[in-house]
Amino acid sequence: MISYMSKWLRRALDVVIVALIVAAIPFAMRAYHPIEQNNKAVAALEAKRYDEAIALLSEAIQAKPDNEVIRRNLVAAYNSKAVALEKEGREREAVASYEKALSLDPKNQTILRNLVATLNNLAVERSSARDFVHSQQLFEEASKWLKQIEDETVQRNVLKNYAGLLTVWGAELMKRNQPDGAIQAFEQALRLAPENAAANIYLGDLAYEANDFERAGRYYREALKLDRENAEYLRSRIKMLENEARIEPKLKTYPDPQNEFRIQAVPYTSGIPVPTIREMLREARRVIGQKLGIYPGRAVNVKIYEPEDFFKISMLPEWAVGIYDGKMRLKLDDIQGAPTQVRDLLFHEYTHAVLAMNIKQKVPAWFHEGLAQLMEPQFAESMREQVQMREALMKKKLTFETLQASFKDIDSKRDAEDAYLMSKYFLSYLNRRYGAEKLREWIQHLANEEAFPDAFQKVYGEPLKDVQHEWIQAQLR
Template sequence: MPDRRALLLALLLYAGTALAADPLTYGAKAQQLIAKGDFVQAIEELKAATSRFPYDQELKHQLAFTYSELAKRDLQAGRYAQAAENFRQSHELIPDSKELVLMHGIALYLNKDYAAARSELLQAGEGSEPLVYLGKISYDTGDLPGALELWRRAKELDPANKVLAGLIEKAERELPVESRMDKGYSSMFDLSFDAELPPGLSGQVLDALESAYNTVGSDLGRFPTTRIPVLLYTKKDYSSVTAGPDWSGGLYDGKIRLPVGGLTEVTPQLRAIIFHEFTHVLVAELTHGNVPTWFNEGLAEIEGRKLFAPKLPPLTGAADKHLLPLADLSRGFSGMGGAQAWMAYQQSFSMTSFMVQRYGWYAVQEILKHLGERADMNKAVSKALADYALDLDGVMREWRESLPAAGQGSEGQ
């Protein structure tokens, strides 16, 4: 009898081992993990399976799919470097997939790894999408004619693409002005400027940009590693290129654009604008565009007003009925008239300055980090200010309570 029990136990152990070694078992377990959203653990399970069964194509494709799904989640969360690495891993498993080459290239572009992105996108075929992103790389790195050529080729393949038509229209508006510009460079900035501008002004602008890089970078905890394009225009050219509102003193749309016509040197006001626009560069890198306008502009105003504070009446409790709704301030300001735009900037500065003074720059950096992970503003504030048990409504309530009574305001509040 003991021999029969020992034999039965041995058979059961063998069956368990055989079952664990079955590719279908690994695949089923990985599917359960994927269904729960646990892609990382599913990848570990499938990597173990493919090392055991290196010739099982189903397991290999399942692993590639899981890497790809994890990469897509990384893209949505703004984790571009991780997304690029996971798309690379997926492509190594399915080397013939043009779609994976394309997605790898897009992730590299979003991470501003332009050389690697161009190399991948050139292998992604002649579809319109690779051409669009190759054009974006050319545009971002200052090759406007090259960008136009690529986008026009893409338009031939996808004539109904309205976004592409907008890119072409914008580039065609900029080309006549930029084609006659001179160039200047510093450690992190590529400067293009109208040849008619006074000699020496471009060098002073570069010095101010380098100063902004260090000062604003310290406040926001971000120091870009990709070169930043900056363009200096006459006022007439600035209006024709940007089509911005009359009250605009500068613009950041992936490139810093500044109207400097009539200036012979960098004034305190221009230096403030340079710091303001450079702040937008960092906020864009940190949040990937997921930021309400009031917070973006408020931070930029804080940095600019350190250098040049306009003589403006402070907000007070008596102005409460004139305050703009937060929903309006979360959208762009460019469609506003001058008076409303002044109120939008002043209120944005007041709210954001209060947050910095009350909770500190580290809390602001945390808010920006959570926005970069695709949290909405309320959730980003709640996470960053968890120690204060505050959400966005609570912060706005504290800000309103901080406003001085009429006649008691101090400049810069």
Template sequence: MSDPRALLVALLLCAGTALAADPLTYGTKAQQLITKGDFVQALEELKAATSRFPYDEELRRQLAFTYTELAKRDLQAGRFAPAAENFRQAHELLPGSRELGLMRGIALYLNKDYAAARDELLQAGEGSEPLVYLGKISYDTGDLPGALDLWRRAKELDPANKVLAGLIEKAERELPVESRMDRGYSSMFDLSVDAELPPGLSAEVLDALESAYNAAGADLGLFPTTRIPVLLYTKKDYSSVTAGPDWSGGLYDGKIRLPVGGITKLTPQLRAIIFHEFTHVLVAELTRGNVPTWLNEGLAEIEGRKEYVPRVPELRGNHLIPVAKLSGGFTGMAGAEAGLAYQQSYLMTRFMVDRYGWYAVQQVLKYLGQGNSMESAVAKALSDYSLDLNAVVREWRESLPGAGTGDAAQ
């Protein structure tokens, strides 16, 4: 007679094998992990399950959901390439979902992979949102008439969309000016120049842009791979297109825009502005736009002042603009206040670079790009120093002539 204990063990092993082979068991375990927010482990469970049960629709649906949740997290953290890949995986599991194709297209657009983004968005249907992003691709790559056509079609489908109305209004303001511009190119820049400007200026500007690409790129640790549009305007056209303040010497809004009317050759001042505005390109890409204005402008001033040092207002420790105010935009400031804002931003940022080094500043920008607040980004980047933003600002204030007491970070 066989050993009953051996028989019991064999039965238990068989039951365990049957249990492990049950799709419902995999699905239940994965759902528990999803409920806890552990999408990475849930993904591994579901990938193993679908490899064993490739035709189980519920497992495929759960796996697609998990890929989608991971993709959303990547998007929020500014990890656009991984987000696009996770949306692709989800879309392969649910090929009938136009929304997943649309989200992948958006992620590819944000990653500036314009060709792949366009292909994906064209398959996402004729809805308003695919048309908006197709228009953004056309706009970013210099096809302003094409962008307007796509946005107007989107507006017909979504007439109440105020953001879309703003895009159309902006493009309609730019088109009459840009349609008469001449074109120039270098290795990384697409230059559009008002036909009224001296023809020899284009080559000098392109040379300065390439120098800025190398110099600022080395400081910030980034060399963009996507071509960058640059537009040179007469001062009148610059004012009408940008609606910026009178004191504005340049603008970056996804394109570098420079008012250069009245000059016949590249001046040190214009070269400095080119370095300044190109730095904004790098900061925008590194931080995904999550950056306080004082740090953004401070870094741009550091690069620009390597080429030309302007006359600046004296700044003393007992006459400072609160850092909280400097974190917002400067465009609403009058000329004198704006001059102080730029100078204070420069001095604060210069202090950080000199005291902690470019690598630490690069780390601050990296953490901002991951969605951290400025306070958190500084604390993480300067953890070896055990410093937070308030402490950094306090040290900077103490280094100024006539330094007072208090906390400028408030």
């Protein structure tokens, strides 16, 4: 019962704050008549009285519309005022001042760069606040001016930021069960910045969910060229979809009118029938949603395989019962047990799915596995389990540090049991000591991308490591 989580979303918007060119336009003074207003304006500019300077120069340019000195000084005045407004945090007013300067000198590279920099930085700020629509409007506004900028570095940085925004927005649309909109956002991100690995990965994931294995493979292979950090994950993903493509013809699809669960299963005659499985999953969606406050953003893929095919695709050790890796994968023989056991299994794996769909940061495996057990309808504590767990703790076989990564690399069934028990009883302890509402609040903070230990301390009022240490010491007494 293992889950994999996204590793790249937090890096998708690798923002670049584009610097302003401050005071880059010199003022010019001439002593001929009737340029008195110009000269007074220059003095006002040097004293940073920008509105006074603009008023004097605007009057002067009306009298001398062809005078380049006055025009250049008025452009400089608008630029200087805009830079000052930017420093005061009045970016929208700064944009208006830059635009007035460009109406006088449309090709001025300093003004163009400063205007685009301001719009870029505003867009980044709005994106960080998750105001995606406003952020996109600002990036679109910046893009209108971008083609006129000769500085290719500025162009690349703004386009990279815009692509990052679209990637994060696409992920948000996935959470809202709007895959078509997400695909459009990711594809636009790649048009702006083809080197965007995250957009390729998400497009691969969406194609994979739709069982379009060929298209998924193309996106994953492209991402592999760009993202060496996640190379192992991408290679395993490519191998998995190649195996799945060969097994897919064996599965029958069961449509869901409510589009909540996309179930495929190898045909079978004994065990819990697919309609009953779907109803159990609907119950899990309702009950766990009420307990944790989170729901899937889109339909959950559920696949039921012959055991041999399950292990071929999942590449899990023989003790494994199920996995959520973007799809909930189950073995046929595990849905042929008692209804109560099947219900526990479905609630467990559904918990992995809903967590992965809502929490986009990497969280420890013990958290995933402990919470999944806590959500099982027949959850119970037993003396036998606690004795087994304490023995493992006394032998120092178990620590929270060793249970950070996925349990899939644990070969021994006994060691796997110990890992699950430690996860289960620590989460149960938190729930019992602090209350279920705290756990729900912690999950909400994680879904809002707050760091795992920071979110814990904010909710529980104590450092996570201190609480873990206190709990372990209590088990060893």
